[in-house]
Amino acid sequence: MKIRVLYEDNIKNGHKSYTTIEIPDGDYSVMLDIDYEQRLTEAKPEKKAEVKRCETVQEMFDLMSKKEYNHWRRYHRHLGNPKTPYRKDDESEDNTDVMDTLADNSQEIERNYQDEYEDVCQKIRQALGKKQDWADMFIAVRIDSIPIREYATSIGTDENNITHKLKRAEKKLQGIFKNRQI
Incomplete structure (x- = not known):
């Protein structure tokens, strides 16, 4: 069945x-x-x-x-339209909490934030073109706020190498985005 x-x-x-x-x-x-x-x-x-x-x-x-x-x-069925408005200064009349009836849009805000984040990452990857390791490094260190030391150990390279590549990537991105509206 x-x-x-x-x-x-x-x-x-x-x-x-x-x-x-x-x-x-x-x-x-x-x-x-x-x-x-x-x-x-x-x-x-x-x-x-x-x-x-x-x-x-x-x-x-x-x-x-x-x-x-x-x-x-x-x-x-009645949560969307409370009979009396909630007033914090007048506790004696009604204990209805209208906060339970307000829409929770936290997931929408999180999705919008994630969309913006992905859009910025995509623009950075396009701008740096063939230097995808620079783009990954820039996104990790500058956008995701991963410390340079931690990022360097995660990919198995020297901190000075990361710092030098990061400066070159920033210079290239500044040159590309200086006159362009994002």
Whole structure:
């Protein structure tokens, strides 16, 4: 039997990408029985007659997903619009913290920073052309702030050699970028 499962990580730009799982025949009957017993014990006494046993694992997963989504929706539906604004100077009225409702854009900021970093590194590599070892050294020492001594030992060369190449790379980059807008 094959079932389709939707993980949160598999939803990209509103498009759902289901993962198909192969379950050998007979292995899922115990799972369906346990699910039925759990739902039967959780049901109110007057609603026990309405609880039905799921026929397939797919039906069970769909039922669990719907229940989980509704629980999440019930909890989060009012977070975007608090009834009273949060004021730190008036603690007696309301303890609502609006900071929980603000968007967290730290990942977007990190992605933008990483994009800018890669763009600058690419421009440095293009400017230095055939001297890729100079570009790697310049990026490591000047942009990533790795000490010259540490960088020299990591590539197995002398510090003076690194310092000399670094000065030559800086001079070449200054000559290239002096009149150009980045």
